[in-house]
Amino acid sequence: MYEKSYPSKRYSETITFLEKHIGKPAHILDLGVENPFSDIMKERGYEVENTSGEDLDMNLGAVSKSSAEVVTAFEILEHMVAPFNVLKAIKTKKLVASVPLKLWFASAYRSKEDPWDRHYHEFEDWQFDWLLDKAGWEIKDRHKWTHPVKKIGLRPLLRWFTPRYYIVYAERRNS
Template sequence: MYEDTYPGKRFQKTLEFLSKHVKAPSQVLDLGIQNPFSEIMRKEGYKVTNTTGEDLDEKFDIVKQDFKVVTAFEIFEHLLNPYTILKNIKADKLVATVPLKLWFAEAYRSKTDMRDRHYHEFEDWQFDWLLEKSGWEIKARANWTNPVNKVGIRPILRRFTPRYYAVYAERK
C-alpha cells in the first residue's frame, strides 16, 4: 500500500508490525512530533497523541500519563539516555523501531539540526538488553532492509543488510 513511495517500505513494514501486535482503535502515545507515520496510524484507526517536540531526555512526564500503548519509531537513537524514558513509561505495551548499526556506513549525524542527531545506532542485541534492563519483556521482533536506488557497493549491501529493527514488548 505504501511501498511505492519513499519511505514507503519502512512505513509499510512498520504498519504491518504494529497492526499485528496492537489493534486499532487503541489509544497510542507516539513519541515524537506529528509526522507522516502518525497520520498513517490515524488513517488506520488508531487514536494517536504525539509529543510536542519537548526534550524527552529532560521532560519525560508525558510517558507517565494513562496510555495503554506507547510507540517510538526511530526515536530512541536521538536520546542521550533512552533508559530513563523506557523505565518511566506507564503503558503496558511498547512498539518501537530503531535503525540498526551498519558495519559499512558511519552513524548518521546532522551538523545543523540539534534534534536530528543519532547518539546511538544499536545492534539488535543492544536494544534488547536496554529494553530488558528497563523492565520490558520482548514478545516479538522483526527487521527489514532499506534499499536505495543508487549505484555502488553500499547500495548493494543495503539490499541485503537489515537497517530497521522493530520490537513489541510488554511491561514485566
C-alpha cells in the first residue's frame, strides 16, 4: 500500500481523509509554511500554496485574500492564541483541519529547544467542533486515530488505545 511509505501514521490517515473529500485537481491554501506534507499533497495531484510563516493570530491577509478552493489546517490551530479569527476569515467553502487531541495522561506539548513551538490549545473533540460551529463551519465528516510510540511504560501503552489526532471536513454555512 502506497501510504505505508509515509514517515508516519499521521500522514497516511491525513492524505486518505483529504482524498476522500477533496477531488483533484484542487487549489489548496495550506495554513503554515511549506512542509513535508505539502509535498505529499502536491505529489498526489493537488495544487498547494502555503502561508509564509506570518503570525496568523495577527495577520490574516494571506487567508482573507486567497482564491483557493479549499483551506487545509493540519496541526497548526493548536499553536494559535485565537484560532477563531483565522477560521472566521477563511473565504473558501471547504475546510479540512486536524488537531492533536488533549490527552488526560500527558501534558500539553512544549518544545524545549524552540520557544515558539508549543501548543496553546490541545482540544477535546467537542471543543474543536464548537469552535468550528461558532466560526461558521458545518462539519460533514470526522475521524480520529491513535499515535502509538515505540517506548515502554504506561503512557506509551495508553497511546495505543487513546485517539491522539482528530480531523474534520467542514463546509462554510450559508449565513
